Amino acid sequence: MANQFQKAMRLMRSNDAQAQEDGFHQLRPHVVQHLDELIIEFNRETAHGLRCWLLELIGEARAEQALPVLIDQLHGDDESLRFWAVRGIERLDTKQARRELYQARTTGLIP
Template structure:
């Protein structure tokens, strides 16, 4: 099953949502390998998914795509610290002028 999902966004996402914890972890790992190529889909999933929302944010933050800026900026205000921390890490990794400015404005050291 994993071999069939490798490189396949839809199958990897389905695995990540599996009730079996190991398959869910495997699906997440497979998505880390292709997240940058599917950033728009991941952002859409993040906006509508509940149970896997943090994992989706982790994938988005790790993708290194400037298209992730808006989601990361929103997550910087999330009520949960883990989301804020992941968003900050994603913005630091982007290292764009816009991301650095936002971090500075929020009182987060940029370097």
């Protein structure tokens, strides 16, 4: 499984757009198994587009463990990352997740 993750990440970092898409879609069905690795990669990644994709995958895990990363990006300055954070928090749909979204809407952080 670790090799599968590493291979998908190599593809996502490729200069070939189709390879990038292939890597993303290889990881998509396995986000729960690779959540720790996805969070690590998200935190060290500098390429904006790849960070967006990684955050999207983190949100798709629908795991409590992802909530701190999603909340951090919800309150960040990057609107693209905020968009994926909101989507991930909505997918999680726990009491704490709903509370975070409510507070963000109440304060005008998100519409």
